[in-house]
Amino acid sequence: MAKYTELDVEDIVHWPVLAQVAVLAVLVAVLQAVGFWWYLDHKIEDLDQLKQQEIQLKQTVQIKANKVAALPQLQAQLDELSQRYDYLSRQLPVQKELATMLASVNEQGLKNSLTFTRIDWGEKQNQQFLYRLPLNIELTGDYNDIGEFSQAIAGLPRIINFLDVEWHRVSLESSTLHFRVRAYTYQFKPEVKDEG
Structure with a gap:
């Protein structure tokens, strides 16, 4: 091998x-x-x-x-x-309810023995998807009556926010207050539909 x-x-x-x-x-x-x-x-x-x-x-x-x-x-x-x-x-109110809202605010003031010196709508302010509507209110009355008025406004069916609140005595001897507030409510902007 x-x-x-x-x-x-x-x-x-x-x-x-x-x-x-x-x-x-x-x-x-x-x-x-x-x-x-x-x-x-x-x-x-x-x-x-x-x-x-x-x-x-x-x-x-x-x-x-x-x-x-x-x-x-x-x-x-x-x-x-x-x-x-x-x-x-x-x-939120629609345009046709604004006069009724103003009347409701006035009515609440009169119910609470307040005297209005001014109540009117300010210029509508454009925001992102809302309009902000200022409501200028000036009135005189007793402290407790103003408090009850504020509470009554909060109970209304439409939203009203109080901002920029000022008050002072009408005179040093008087317990009557002059109350000034800028209140706001809001409205939705109408929806713009695309045409196409």
Whole structure:
């Protein structure tokens, strides 16, 4: 039997079977390694990218599922906000109610034994989605009567806020007060509909 170191590659067909199998095994291993590097390595990179995409898609689906799960709660909040908006909008006067509001303020003053020296609307002030309407009020009367008048104004069905309040005694000996206030109410701006 010949030694393996004396084998000639050109005479491979006459080698012993064990040597031929060993060379064939090495050749198959080399071909497998080259095939893996050339073909499968790129496929593994593609697979890794697909796995990353799968993770991202799962996260996206989870986020959307959480949003869908929160929809009933958001709808309930929206319904509550709509109800509050409707309630508040009913407390704001429309243009044709301004004269009635002025009459109601005057009536509350007379009920509380107050004497008006001025009561009129100021110039309408444009704000983001509202108009602010100043109401100038000047009157004289007793401290308690002015307090009851203020409370009665707060109880009116339309919103009137007192700001810039000033008062002083009519004279040093008198308990009668001169009361000046700039009050405000608000109106919604009419919605402008797009024509199109």
